[in-house]
Amino acid sequence: MENLTFLNLSHNSLKGVAQFPGVGQLQWKLQYLDLHSNSIEGSLPIPPPGLTVFLISNNNVSGEIPQSICDSSTIEVLDLSYNNLSGKIPECMGNFSINLQVLDLRKNKLYGKIPGTFTEGSNLRTLNLNYNGLEGPLPQSLIYCTMLEVLDLGNNKINYTFPFWLKSLENLQVLVLRSNYFHGSVWRSFDRDSSYFPKLRIFDLSRNRFSGSLPTRYFENLTDMMTNREYKKKLKYMQGTKYYQDSVEVVIKGRDVLLVKIITTLTSIDFSHNYFDGEIPTVIGKLRALRLLNLSHNSLGGHIPASLGNLSLLESLDLSSNKLFGQIPSQLVSLTFLSKLNLSQNQLVGLIPQGDQFNTFSNDSYYGNLGLCGPPLTKKCQEPPSSTFHDYEDHNKSTWFDWKVIMMGYGCGLLLGLLIGYAVFSTGKPQWVLRMIEKSTLGKSD
Numbered sequence: 001m002e003n004l005t006f007l008n009l010s011h012n013s014l015k016g017v018a019q020f021p022g023v024g025q026l027q028w029k030l031q032y033l034d035l036h037s038n039s040i041e042g043s044l045p046i047p048p049p050g051l052t053v054f055l056i057s058n059n060n061v062s063g064e065i066p067q068s069i070c071d072s073s074t075i076e077v078l079d080l081s082y083n084n085l086s087g088k089i090p091e092c093m094g095n096f097s098i099n100l101q102v103l104d105l106r107k108n109k110l111y112g113k114i115p116g117t118f119t120e121g122s123n124l125r126t127l128n129l130n131y132n133g134l135e136g137p138l139p140q141s142l143i144y145c146t147m148l149e150v151l152d153l154g155n156n157k158i159n160y161t162f163p164f165w166l167k168s169l170e171n172l173q174v175l176v177l178r179s180n181y182f183h184g185s186v187w188r189s190f191d192r193d194s195s196y197f198p199k200l201r202i203f204d205l206s207r208n209r210f211s212g213s214l215p216t217r218y219f220e221n222l223t224d225m226m227t228n229r230e231y232k233k234k235l236k237y238m239q240g241t242k243y244y245q246d247s248v249e250v251v252i253k254g255r256d257v258l259l260v261k262i263i264t265t266l267t268s269i270d271f272s273h274n275y276f277d278g279e280i281p282t283v284i285g286k287l288r289a290l291r292l293l294n295l296s297h298n299s300l301g302g303h304i305p306a307s308l309g310n311l312s313l314l315e316s317l318d319l320s321s322n323k324l325f326g327q328i329p330s331q332l333v334s335l336t337f338l339s340k341l342n343l344s345q346n347q348l349v350g351l352i353p354q355g356d357q358f359n360t361f362s363n364d365s366y367y368g369n370l371g372l373c374g375p376p377l378t379k380k381c382q383e384p385p386s387s388t389f390h391d392y393e394d395h396n397k398s399t400w401f402d403w404k405v406i407m408m409g410y411g412c413g414l415l416l417g418l419l420i421g422y423a424v425f426s427t428g429k430p431q432w433v434l435r436m437i438e439k440s441t442l443g444k445s446d
Contacts, residue, residue, distance in 0.1 A: 008034040010055070017042030018056070032243060035059070036079065044085065047072045053243045057081040057104070065089060065110075070096035077102040077244045081128070088112035089134075094141065095119045102244045106130040106152065113137075114153075118144050126150040126246060130176065138163045147171060149238070150246055154178040154204065162186045162210065167196045173224075173238065174202040174248055174262070178270070182208040187215035196221040202248060202262070206272045206294065213278035214271065214300075225267045225287040228313065238262040251294060253316050253340040268292035272318065276300060280319075285310040296320040296342065304343075306331045316340040324348060328372075333358050341365045348372050351381050 007030060018040050032053045040059040046068055047054045054072070057079045064087030065080070072078075075097045085108040093103070094117030101123055110132040116139030118124070124145045134156040140163075142148070148169050159181040166172065175197070186205065196218045197203070203222075238246040238261075247260045250268050259266070267289045276298040284293070285307025291314060300322040308317070309331025317335070320342040327350035328343065338357045342365055349371030352358070359375075366372050373381040 003029055005029050006032045008032070009038070010034045011037045014038040014040060016040065018045040018061075020045055020048045034243070044069070044080065044083075047075065050074055052099070053077045053241075055079045055243070057083065059083055061085060063087070065093070067092065069093070073097050073099075075100055077241055079104040079244065080108070081105060082107040084108065085110060089115055091115045091117055093117075094139070095122070098123065100124055101147075101241055102126040104128045104244075105132070108132055110134060114139055116141050118142055120144045123147055125241075126244070128152040129156065130249070131155045133157055135159065140165060142166070143168050145169065149199075150174040150248075152176040152248060153180070154249070156180050158182065162205075170195070171199060172197060173199050174246070175200060176202065176204040176248065177208065178204045179207040182210060184210065185212035186210050187212065187217060198223045201225060201264075201267045202250065204250065204268070204270045205274065206251070206270045208274055210271070211275040211277070214276055214281055214295075216281040216283055219281055219283045219287065222287060225269075225289050228288045236264045238264060250292065252292065254318070254342070265289070266291060268294075270294040272296040272298070274298055278302070280305050280308075280324075282307045284308065288312060290314055291337075292316045294318040296322070298322055300324060302326075304329055304332075304348075308332060309334050311335065312337070314338055318342040319346070321345040327351070328353055344368045352377065 014035070018035060028048045028050065030048055030051060033047070033051060034053070034055045036055045037058040040056065040061060042061065043063040044061050044065060046066065051072060052074055054075060054077070060083065061080070062084040065085055067090050070090060070092035073096060076099045078100065079102065081104045085105070087110065089105065089110055089112065094115035098121060102125060104126065106128045107130065111134060113136040114129065114134055118139065118141040122145045125147050127145070127148065128150065130152045131154070134153070135158060137160040138153070138158065143165055146169065149171050151172060152174065154176040155178065157180065161184040162182060166175070182205070198221055200222055201224055245260065246262050247258065248262055249256055249258045251257070251270055267287070268291060270292070272294045273296070276295070277300060279302030280295065280300055282305040285305060288310060290311050293311070293314060293316070296318040297320070301324065303326040304319065304324055306329040309329060312335065314335050315337050317338060317340070321344070323346065325347040328348055330353045333353045333355045336356055341361050344364065344366060345368035348369040351374045352366060352372055354375065361376065363376050366377060373379045
């Protein structure tokens, strides 16, 4: 089969060790080799020369990634995910192929640092290292990967502050840093650059140690989340190459869900399980294309912004386990796509809004808010007794009546006094008045 260029043996029950003829033994023209979803064992086979797509995910390949894999300089897509590979990632894998577009090493047992050898001119579009044991800081050489759209470093042991410099990757659409040891603030106040992740649509910083206030400036620049994209007749998925499908794991309605295809209309922000404080920025209400919002298990305070009622496509909202207080905004009733709501374990008070989707939520959505009342809770809201209002009204009437009588008396007395004074000075000294005064004076002198 000297002229064979495309070979797909995926989704079978192939077992044993995969081996290819060495250089010089056979000059293959093979460009595409798909062995994924089998039961292949042993060490990782080195791709034959000239291969551009090598897929061997979902097997039982074990051992370390050999240094010689960097000789495969024509590789564009390398998918070694879902195996038992261990050891460190060879440092040369950052720049072994200028044509490399996809490097998928997730779900293995790799450890050590991420290679720092990414170089200028890189065509890397997808870098997925999820579910390994990688440590250390992120290599800043990633800024050379200007074509990067998917960066998934979740579920590792990376101990680092938020990589602010990633904002220079203007094509980035998926950023997953969940379940690591990232810490510190996500925002630097002295950085006045106006461009931050304009195309980002999946932003997952959950289960880390981030602290401080939420990054308002980032939300203001998520322009791709501000455009309301309705579903079309034909769904579109993220797919950078013809032979590789992007996938990502997100939390939907409280459950971890692996999306084997990323629909282009999916937008998600998950900052849950951190140490964020302060208030929820009202600017989030401008992200009209947002479908999943999870800010749970933080120390957020203040009121729930009424602007969240503008997120007309929102399907899941989780603000549980924070320090939010005040009433639930009635504007949230307009979220007709909302199928999951969790406001539990806060300090919310008042009547729960009614209507539309809010009539479908159970007690669990509000558990732990002792001040909430009304359906679906059994606690009824207390209304002021009707007698209290009437007593208050009667008191006001009585008070007004008393003042009216006093003022009338005062007015009449004043008028009578003025009339008597006028009579005295206009007619002279009346004798009866003088006799009364004289008798009074003599009586006192006696």
